[in-house]
Amino acid sequence: MSTxxxxxxxxxxxxGTASRVxxxxxxxxxxxxxxxxxxxxxxxxxxxxPARSLRSARTNVLGLLVSDIRNPFFSELARAAxxxxxxxxxxxxxxxxxxxxxxxxxxxxxxASQRIDGLLLSPQGPVSPQLTSLLGSGLPVVLLNRLxxxxxxxxxxxxxxxxxxxxxxxxxxxxxxxxxxxxxxxTISTGAERLAAYLAGRSSHGINADDAFIDAGDFLxxxxxxxxxxxxxxxxxxxxxxxxNGPTTVGAMRALRHRLGASAASAIxxxxxxxxxxxxxxxxxxSAVRHDAAAIGRAGVVGLLELIAGGTVASQRIPTTFxxxxxx
Amino acid sequence: MSTxxxxxxxxxxxxGTASRVxxxxxxxxxxxxxxxxxxxxxxxxxxxxPARSLRSARTNVLGLLVSDIRNPFFSELARAAxxxxxxxxxxxxxxxxxxxxxxxxxxxxxxASQRIDGLLLSPQGPVSPQLTSLLGSGLPVVLLNRLxxxxxxxxxxxxxxxxxxxxxxxxxxxxxxxxxxxxxxxTISTGAERLAAYLAGRSSHGINADDAFIDAGDFLxxxxxxxxxxxxxxxxxxxxxxxxNGPTTVGAMRALRHRLGASAASAIxxxxxxxxxxxxxxxxxxSAVRHDAAAIGRAGVVGLLELIAGGTVASQRIPTTFxxxxxx
DNA sequence: CCTCCGGGTGGAAACGTTTCCAATTGGGAA
DNA sequence: TTCCCAATTGGAAACGTTTCCACCCGGAGG
Numbered sequence: 001m002s003t004x005x006x007x008x009x010x011x012x013x014x015x016g017t018a019s020r021v022x023x024x025x026x027x028x029x030x031x032x033x034x035x036x037x038x039x040x041x042x043x044x045x046x047x048x049x050p051a052r053s054l055r056s057a058r059t060n061v062l063g064l065l066v067s068d069i070r071n072p073f074f075s076e077l078a079r080a081a082x083x084x085x086x087x088x089x090x091x092x093x094x095x096x097x098x099x100x101x102x103x104x105x106x107x108x109x110x111x112a113s114q115r116i117d118g119l120l121l122s123p124q125g126p127v128s129p130q131l132t133s134l135l136g137s138g139l140p141v142v143l144l145n146r147l148x149x150x151x152x153x154x155x156x157x158x159x160x161x162x163x164x165x166x167x168x169x170x171x172x173x174x175x176x177x178x179x180x181x182x183x184x185x186x187t188i189s190t191g192a193e194r195l196a197a198y199l200a201g202r203s204s205h206g207i208n209a210d211d212a213f214i215d216a217g218d219f220l221x222x223x224x225x226x227x228x229x230x231x232x233x234x235x236x237x238x239x240x241x242x243x244x245n246g247p248t249t250v251g252a253m254r255a256l257r258h259r260l261g262a263s264a265a266s267a268i269x270x271x272x273x274x275x276x277x278x279x280x281x282x283x284x285x286x287s288a289v290r291h292d293a294a295a296i297g298r299a300g301v302v303g304l305l306e307l308i309a310g311g312t313v314a315s316q317r318i319p320t321t322f323x324x325x326x327x328x
Numbered sequence: 329m330s331t332x333x334x335x336x337x338x339x340x341x342x343x344g345t346a347s348r349v350x351x352x353x354x355x356x357x358x359x360x361x362x363x364x365x366x367x368x369x370x371x372x373x374x375x376x377x378p379a380r381s382l383r384s385a386r387t388n389v390l391g392l393l394v395s396d397i398r399n400p401f402f403s404e405l406a407r408a409a410x411x412x413x414x415x416x417x418x419x420x421x422x423x424x425x426x427x428x429x430x431x432x433x434x435x436x437x438x439x440a441s442q443r444i445d446g447l448l449l450s451p452q453g454p455v456s457p458q459l460t461s462l463l464g465s466g467l468p469v470v471l472l473n474r475l476x477x478x479x480x481x482x483x484x485x486x487x488x489x490x491x492x493x494x495x496x497x498x499x500x501x502x503x504x505x506x507x508x509x510x511x512x513x514x515t516i517s518t519g520a521e522r523l524a525a526y527l528a529g530r531s532s533h534g535i536n537a538d539d540a541f542i543d544a545g546d547f548l549x550x551x552x553x554x555x556x557x558x559x560x561x562x563x564x565x566x567x568x569x570x571x572x573n574g575p576t577t578v579g580a581m582r583a584l585r586h587r588l589g590a591s592a593a594s595a596i597x598x599x600x601x602x603x604x605x606x607x608x609x610x611x612x613x614x615s616a617v618r619h620d621a622a623a624i625g626r627a628g629v630v631g632l633l634e635l636i637a638g639g640t641v642a643s644q645r646i647p648t649t650f651x652x653x654x655x656x
Numbered sequence: 657c658c659t660c661c662g663g664g665t666g667g668a669a670a671c672g673t674t675t676c677c678a679a680t681t682g683g684g685a686a
Numbered sequence: 687t688t689c690c691c692a693a694t695t696g697g698a699a700a701c702g703t704t705t706c707c708a709c710c711c712g713g714a715g716g
Contacts, residue, residue: 001465003702014666019704029664044461049441050381051702054671059378061442075403079424091438094422096407110419113377114389133372137329221605250605257608266611277549278606281581283594331672342696347674357694379672382701 002043011039022047053115061091062304063111064120065104067146068220069096071247073274073293074122077144080297081120088305090117097124099220105130112137118304123148125187140307144300147189154313156299158291160190160273163320164197166289167242167271172205174269174326179207180238182227182252183216184245191219194244194273212236217248224251232259239268246274249286275323285325292318330371339367350375381443389419390632391439392448393432395474396548397424399575401602401621402450405472408625409448416633418445425452427548433458440465446632451476453515468635472628475517482641484627486619488518488601491648492525494617495570495599500533502597502654507535508566510555510580511544512573519547522572522601540564545576552579560587566596574602577614603651613653620646 008018013032021028021036022045039045053059062085066074082092093116095107101124108130111119118140123131127148135141135151143155171179181198184191195216203209212234217223224247231238232255241256243249249272256265272279272288279286295318303313336346341360349356349364350373367373381387390413394402410420421444423435429452436458439447446468451459455476463469463479471483499507509526512519523544531537540562545551552575559566560583569584571577577600584593600607600616607614623646631641 005702015703016666016668016705017664019702020665023704027664032664046437046440048382048443048702050378050387050443051671052704053378054376054382054673055702055704057671069397069407070400070403072398072400075398078422079397079426082422082424083426086434086438091421091442093419094406094410096410098407098411106414109374110414112374114419115376115378253609276606277578278604278610280585281610282606283611333672343673344675344696344698345694348695351674355694360694376672379701380674382703383672383674385701 001048002045003048004045006043007036007039007045010043011035057115058117059115060089061093061114061116062118062120062301063093063095063107063114063116065095065097065107065111066122066144067097067099067104067124068247069094071219071245072276073246073291076293077122077297080294081301082297084298084301088301090301090305092120099124099218101125101128104128108134112139118142118308120144120300120304121153122146123188125185127151140304142300142304142307142313144296145190154303154307154315156296156303156316156318158190158296159317159319160193161197161200162317163273163289163291163322164194165201166320166322167273168198168201168205168207170271170287170322170324170326171207171240171242174240176240176269177206177208178236178238178240179213180228180231180236180241180252181214182224182231182241182243182248183214184219184248185216188219191216191244198242210236213238216244217251219245219248221247221251221254224248225255226251228252228255229259232256241268241270243270243272243274246272246276248272249274249276269326279323280325287325288323289320290323291320329376330373331376332373334371335364335367335373338371339363385443386445387443388417389421389442389444390446390448390629391421391423391435391442391444393423393425393435393439394450394472395425395427395432395452396575397422399547399573400604401473401574401619404621405450405625408622409629410625412626412629416629418629418633420448427452427546429453429456432456436462440467446470446636448472448628448632449481450474451516453513455479468632470628470632470635470641472624473518482631482635482643484624484631484644484646486518486624487645487647488521489525489528490645491601491617491619491650492522493529494648494650495601496526496529496533496535498599498615498650498652498654499535499568499570502568504568504597505534505536506564506566506568507541508556508559508564508569508580509542510552510559510569510571510576511542512547512576513544516547519544519572526570538564541566544572545579547573547576549575549579549582552576553583554579556580556583557587560584568597568599571598571600571602574600574604576600577602577604577616597654607651608653615653616651617648618651619648 008015018036085092097104105128122144141153145157183195186192215227215231217227241252243252270286275288275290336343346364413420425432433456450472469481473485511523514520543555543558545555569580571580598614603616603618
């Protein structure tokens with residue numbers, strides 16, 4: 001593979017000049033520019049990233065740590081973030097923590113070793129030592145969708161309480177009083193916020209305040225399935241099930257079908273926080289809060305770059321919309 | 329951030345010794361090992377990846393280029409590959425080409441610049457100049473699921489013709505003769521292979537050989553929706569629709585519902601290549617070929633590392649299973 | 657005509673590692 | 687005691703860039 005030295009020789013200029021041309025071309029003559037670019041093209045020169053990073057102390061790489069890439073919310077977010085970053089000259093190193101704190105820490109260490117320029121983070125739990133040390137070293141961080149106490153990084157997050165409000169209104173309109181609520185871990189901000197907003201608005205929307213209707217999983221389908229079974233085992237008879245994120249809704253539906261059978265299950269309505277592409281296909285169709293994963297991903301990247309550039313960034317709550325499919 | 333020099337000083341050994349200890353500890357005394365490890369821990373030392381890569385000419389980074397991270401098949405594959413790579417001491421740089429050849433090329437260039445040690449590739453189309461030049465430079469490459477002509481890299485791929493055979497058998501058992509086949513681009517090997525196997529087995533399974541029942545999209549939901557509409561516009565009346573991958577099935581179903589309405593649509597059965605987690609929830613439930621994305625991802629990583637180590641790797645076709653939900 | 661200034665350039669240092677090479681040490685065999 | 691070998695060590699070169707510094711040159715201003 002050819003180096004910048006080869007390019008310089010071929011162009012008949014010094015190594016320094018070649019470097020200046022290839023990295024923006026400031027303080028270079030038009031003649032030098034064309035010579036160097038021609039030589040680079042002929043040699044099919046591709047700069048050595050590690051060498052460049054070593055000397056310049058920037059990698060043009062952003063780390064993105066999500067908790068579950070199979071969750072369509074995060075895969076959409078990752079895709080949008082990646083595109084936006086590429087558009088702005090950055091590469092994204094994606095790590096998938098599987099809703100597991102230990103794995104998240106291991107990835108943070110890898111990120112540190114790769115010397116990423118900034119971190120997009122969707123945390124699993126409280127601030128870990130690994131994360132603390134990263135922050136201590138001054139790494140710019142932006143939180144995506146999930147917040148964490150005692151970390152004053154800017155965030156771009158769904159407006160959970162507004163979203164829950166939309167669901168509560170819908171539940172009331174539909175006349176539901178016996179609502180099974182399958183939540184997520186309260187150690188995760190989204191889990192805590194959605195539960196809190198639901199509890200706060202429950203009685204004013206005419207919903208039965210019996211806590212037997214409430215349980216929580218792990219924001220994965222498996223944990224949600226078990227949570228739903230626990231609710232059913234308490235002998236309550238919900239007329240509707242509310243899943244607090246996409247995988248949770250899937251798990252809850254599985255529990256209903258396996259415990260009650262397909263036809264009895266389809267008599268129970270379902271509403272979800274997170275809209276999935278197949279909700280229109282089931283009977284009855286599932287209504288859902290839709291929040292814009294792509295917008296969060298893009299805003300996160302833009303904010304992070306601003307932070308890297310030394311600017312200051314305002315946190316943002318992104319409002320949700322409600323897709324009501326109960327009419328169809 | 330502390331460097332290996334700081335560690336060496338603190339441990340009271342030379343820089344060379346510190347390096348040897350931290351990179352495996354060969355030819356070092358137990359005393360030196362414990363001194364250096366203690367010093368590293370105290371200083372919270374994390375090696376500078378770029379510097380290490382520059383000197384050693386290896387990055388311990390693998391590139392993974394997939395065509396659509398929102399497709400659950402690929403997100404599962406990516407997750408499995410990433411885990412396996414991490415287990416073996418490698419990091420995965422994930423790129424998402426959006427079924428777009430130009431974007432794929434841009435990512436290949438970034439990979440080259442980052443000096444990845446090997447490439448896991450699920451190509452969009454024919455061999456591009458960018459890819460040719462990468463291969464020319466001797467980069468180890470493994471193909472995942474999709475092959476490409478004139479590229480003799482080892483591959484790990486679903487056995488498409490076996491999978492199609494399972495579908496054909498099922499169609500025959502169910503007595504379907506008027507089958508709408510919504511395929512993918514024939515420039516992609518999976519699209520071509522699935523179509524070819526279907527055409528080859530069609531008549532022997534009692535299926536109407538009228539090509540009006542066949543069309544192809546882009547392996548994304550949008551293109552498949554249009555393809556399905558084209559089929560319906562030809563005035564044929566399929567009793568079952570066969571989608572050639574996950575997103576394709578989604579798009580076809582959308583077309584059916586929007587054109588025919590929900591109840592008429594649910595009179596048409598659906599079968600899919602790729603099993604999605606919600607197929608059990610719709611009426612009638614959707615049967616599907618299931619192929620193991622995680623296994624392909626893991627095998628790909630293991631194979632690639634073998635290739636990097638200088639070994640030789642045998643390509644592999646991975647058999648599928650059929651999930652028959654027509655009874656439930 | 658001389659001076660000064662600024663754009664352009666070449667050379668060299670520096671980034672933080674790994675790895676080669678030569679030197680030192682310790683222990684066992686003669 | 688002396689010699690030799692293996693194990694361990696320190697020092698220095700090298701990886702491919704960017705960036706600093708000093709220098710040269712030409713043109714404008716005095």
